[in-house]
Amino acid sequence: MGREVKRGKDDRGIMNVKTVTFKGGIHPKYNKELTAAKPIRPATLPQIAVIPLQQHVGAPCKPLVKAGDDVKVGQKIGEAGGFVSVPVHASVSGKVTAVEPRLHPGGQQVMSVVIESDGQDTVDENVQSKGDIDKLSGKEIIDIIKEAGIAGLGGAAFPTHVKLSPPPDKKVDLVIINGAECEPYLTCDHRLMLEQTDDVVYGTRAIMKALGVSKGIIAIENNKPDAIATMLEATSSYANIEVMALKTKYPQGAEKQLIKAITGKEVPSGGLPADVGTVVDNVGTAVAIAMAIKTGMPLIERAVTVTGRGINEPANLMVRIGTPFSELIDECGGFSDKPGKVIMGGPMMGIAQYSLDVPVIKGTSGILVLTEEEAKPPQVQVCIRCARCVEACPADLLPLYISRYALAGMYDKAEQYNAMDCIECGCCSFECPAKRPLVESIRLAKRTIAANRRKAG
Amino acid sequence: MENEQLVVSSSPHVRSESSVSGIMLDVVIALVPAVIAAAIFFGIRALFIIGISIATAVLTEALIQYLMKKPVTINDWSAVVTGLLLAFNLPPTAPWWLVVIGSAFAIAIVKQLFGGLGYNFLNPALAARAFLLASWPVRMTAWVQPGADAVTTATPLAILKGTEAAGQLPSLMNMFVGNIGGTIGETSALALLIGAAYLLYKRVINWRIPFIYIATVGVLTWILGPDGAFTGQPLYHILGGGLILGAFFMATDYVTSPVTPLGQIIMGLGCGIITVVIRLYGGYPEGVSYSILFMNVAAPLIERYTVPKKFGEVKSRA
Numbered sequence: 001m002g003r004e005v006k007r008g009k010d011d012r013g014i015m016n017v018k019t020v021t022f023k024g025g026i027h028p029k030y031n032k033e034l035t036a037a038k039p040i041r042p043a044t045l046p047q048i049a050v051i052p053l054q055q056h057v058g059a060p061c062k063p064l065v066k067a068g069d070d071v072k073v074g075q076k077i078g079e080a081g082g083f084v085s086v087p088v089h090a091s092v093s094g095k096v097t098a099v100e101p102r103l104h105p106g107g108q109q110v111m112s113v114v115i116e117s118d119g120q121d122t123v124d125e126n127v128q129s130k131g132d133i134d135k136l137s138g139k140e141i142i143d144i145i146k147e148a149g150i151a152g153l154g155g156a157a158f159p160t161h162v163k164l165s166p167p168p169d170k171k172v173d174l175v176i177i178n179g180a181e182c183e184p185y186l187t188c189d190h191r192l193m194l195e196q197t198d199d200v201v202y203g204t205r206a207i208m209k210a211l212g213v214s215k216g217i218i219a220i221e222n223n224k225p226d227a228i229a230t231m232l233e234a235t236s237s238y239a240n241i242e243v244m245a246l247k248t249k250y251p252q253g254a255e256k257q258l259i260k261a262i263t264g265k266e267v268p269s270g271g272l273p274a275d276v277g278t279v280v281d282n283v284g285t286a287v288a289i290a291m292a293i294k295t296g297m298p299l300i301e302r303a304v305t306v307t308g309r310g311i312n313e314p315a316n317l318m319v320r321i322g323t324p325f326s327e328l329i330d331e332c333g334g335f336s337d338k339p340g341k342v343i344m345g346g347p348m349m350g351i352a353q354y355s356l357d358v359p360v361i362k363g364t365s366g367i368l369v370l371t372e373e374e375a376k377p378p379q380v381q382v383c384i385r386c387a388r389c390v391e392a393c394p395a396d397l398l399p400l401y402i403s404r405y406a407l408a409g410m411y412d413k414a415e416q417y418n419a420m421d422c423i424e425c426g427c428c429s430f431e432c433p434a435k436r437p438l439v440e441s442i443r444l445a446k447r448t449i450a451a452n453r454r455k456a457g
Numbered sequence: 458m459e460n461e462q463l464v465v466s467s468s469p470h471v472r473s474e475s476s477v478s479g480i481m482l483d484v485v486i487a488l489v490p491a492v493i494a495a496a497i498f499f500g501i502r503a504l505f506i507i508g509i510s511i512a513t514a515v516l517t518e519a520l521i522q523y524l525m526k527k528p529v530t531i532n533d534w535s536a537v538v539t540g541l542l543l544a545f546n547l548p549p550t551a552p553w554w555l556v557v558i559g560s561a562f563a564i565a566i567v568k569q570l571f572g573g574l575g576y577n578f579l580n581p582a583l584a585a586r587a588f589l590l591a592s593w594p595v596r597m598t599a600w601v602q603p604g605a606d607a608v609t610t611a612t613p614l615a616i617l618k619g620t621e622a623a624g625q626l627p628s629l630m631n632m633f634v635g636n637i638g639g640t641i642g643e644t645s646a647l648a649l650l651i652g653a654a655y656l657l658y659k660r661v662i663n664w665r666i667p668f669i670y671i672a673t674v675g676v677l678t679w680i681l682g683p684d685g686a687f688t689g690q691p692l693y694h695i696l697g698g699g700l701i702l703g704a705f706f707m708a709t710d711y712v713t714s715p716v717t718p719l720g721q722i723i724m725g726l727g728c729g730i731i732t733v734v735i736r737l738y739g740g741y742p743e744g745v746s747y748s749i750l751f752m753n754v755a756a757p758l759i760e761r762y763t764v765p766k767k768f769g770e771v772k773s774r775a
Contacts, residue, residue, distance in 0.1 A: 266770075269768070341465075347471040368470075375470070382576075383575050385711045421767050430472055439467075443467060
């Protein structure tokens with residue numbers, strides 16, 4: 001796995017940084033070497049951008065444009081549908097050809113604005129620098145973030161301004177910037193920390209100011225010693241921003257596990273990070289916030305790792321939102337062979353795609369192509385009660401029992417075994433020697449229990 | 458469309474290399490040093506018994522699965538493990554038919570009758586041993602000294618207990634390497650510990666059950682000595698009898714021990730206490746088998762009361 005080699009580097013580069021972690025977790029093959037050394041390059045602009053009106057957790061946007069309208073880069077084309085919602089913006093300039101349901105990488109049809117690019121990449125007049133964070137108030141920063149359509153770029157796409165507006169009774173005193181990037185294969189956050197180091201720091205400062213917090217920690221897994229060293233140097237002039245090394249272990253970047261590793265505090269079951277005085281944002285989100293303040297450009301592009309053994313030339317690309325997966329795959333030299341699986345995100349929590357005709361959205365951290373051999377479904381055997389799922393579960397659950405009850409349709413029993421506390425990291429299924437669909441069935445139980453709760457009202 | 462052939466499934470999309478057959482094979486590998494020790498101390502007859510036991514176990518499993526029209530899973534190595542462990546629990550003098558009956562009983566009655574791998578509530582090898590001991594008590598306790606001439610002897614535990622003809626306790630060194638009377642696989646602590654180290658290193662087993670089991674036996678036999686407190690001989694109790702074999706290879710059986718960390722600790726403690734009670738105060742000189750079987754039965758209950766505290770549980774009540 002090469003862990004030992006990297007550990008040696010740590011000792012040299014980050015001597016004064018302590019390494020922290022959480023209980024449980026797994027050590028999958030990371031496969032980051034495919035793209036870790038590849039700088040982010042801009043992807044070719046899409047000819048047709050499909051921009052879903054829902055790319056975030058929360059209410060969908062209301063469209064502000066109709067077929068035939070001309071739009072420019074950065075222009076708002078969808079208005080937030082509520083507080084827990086963010087607007088969407090045109091990522092290319094050109095003509096709106098349709099506002100209609102299109103296939104979304106989440107798997108469903110979602111109302112989307114389809115823009116035919118004029119190739120000019122004309123920027124909207126409203127895209128103007130918002131000035132310096134020192135002159136902006138916390139409230140103004142939050143408004144800028146909201147208007148820029150920023151939703152967590154780590155993958156979950158939770159509206160960032162909501163995180164930055166905790167209820168008044170919750171006292172937040174720590175901001176954690178998540179540079180763990182614990183998902184195998186993905187390296188876009190790693191590259192952002194190396195290449196847009198100052199933006200990461202700028203975004204961190206903006207988030208701290210928005211929350212009125214005096215302490216920030218940038219947390220990075222120790223398999224990225226160069227990123228740790230770079231961030232250490234960039235933050236050396238800010239006494240209130242610390243860089244912390246995390247043990248390389250999946251799911252180190254999961255929000256609650258990250259907070260536990262750094263602060264020793266456990267976010268209460270069913271609670272939020274703010275309950276333990278913490279807010280966590282991804283490094284990509286910090287960069288997006290820096291751009292929104294410095295240049296005024298809303299979230300219209302993001303770094304995407306296109307990778308896997310099923311692709312010819314794995315790469316890190318800066319991609320406009322709305323670019324179809326198929327174009328990015330072509331841009332990376334196409335499939336190396338008949339593809340087995342195409343996944344949005346990483347291999348542990350990513351979503352398998354059945355069509356390449358889906359657009360990159362705000363939560364698209366990667367496009368992973370597995371070969372036919374890698375994608376072969378494993379043969380499922382009986383549970384031998386080896387307890388590897390129990391040892392691996394970072395939420396301290398008994399996955400074998402929740403799964404057993406879920407598969408038997410006994411959802412009330414699954415709930416008694418704390419199914420709703422599952423973070424769906426997939427460690428249990430990964431470790432299972434019998435290749436049982438543990439997290440897959442637990443996920444089913446969670447959905448069913450949540451639906452039943454809604455019904456019960 | 459080319460995309461129609463993309464595999465779509467729920468995450469995760471990668472799996473570890475581990476497999477059921479790989480784990481079982483690791484257990485077999487870990488038992489090889491003890492097989493070699495058995496061959497050295499008890500001769501070719503030990504290998505003969507081991508061979509019959511494994512062959513019977515595998516054939517019985519295949520036959521039953523075939524008759525019940527279930528997929529035949531003998532290539533998962535679990536029947537080999539059962540056959541091997543049963544042979545380890547038999548005296549080197551066991552006649553071939555006893556081995557066949559025991560091995561078939563382990564697979565047919567204890568394992569397959571309850572649903573096969575993953576569903577048996579007792580350790581098949583140990584349950585079969587208990588069955589044989591109840592049915593043919595004399596043949597199951599016909600101990601011989603290591604060596605070609607098969608001189609009858611008493612086990613160290615029987616000597617300690619003083620129930621059988623008073624003999625001379627063997628040296629601790631002989632007990633450590635296995636040059637003593639006992640069942641085929643239990644006598645060589647050295648060989649078993651090499652295998653145990655392999656299983657721990659490969660993370661097939663963890664420390665909880667075996668270490669706590671052995672420590673409990675050591676501490677209790679030391680305290681509850683024959684001539685008052687702290688006059689016991691813990692090393693004889695640890696090295697004599699089937700404790701090392703039982704603690705590392707039988708009590709750790711996945712199917713019949715708790716999956717919860719606290720449950721595993723209780724399993725080790727319970728096995729240790731019952732073993733000591735049987736050895737010191739019960740009718741038998743040895744109590745490892747029965748203590749593990751007893752804790753097997755208790756395992757589901759232990760598990761129910763040792764569900765780990767979920768992440769973030771305490772503070773939600775605050």
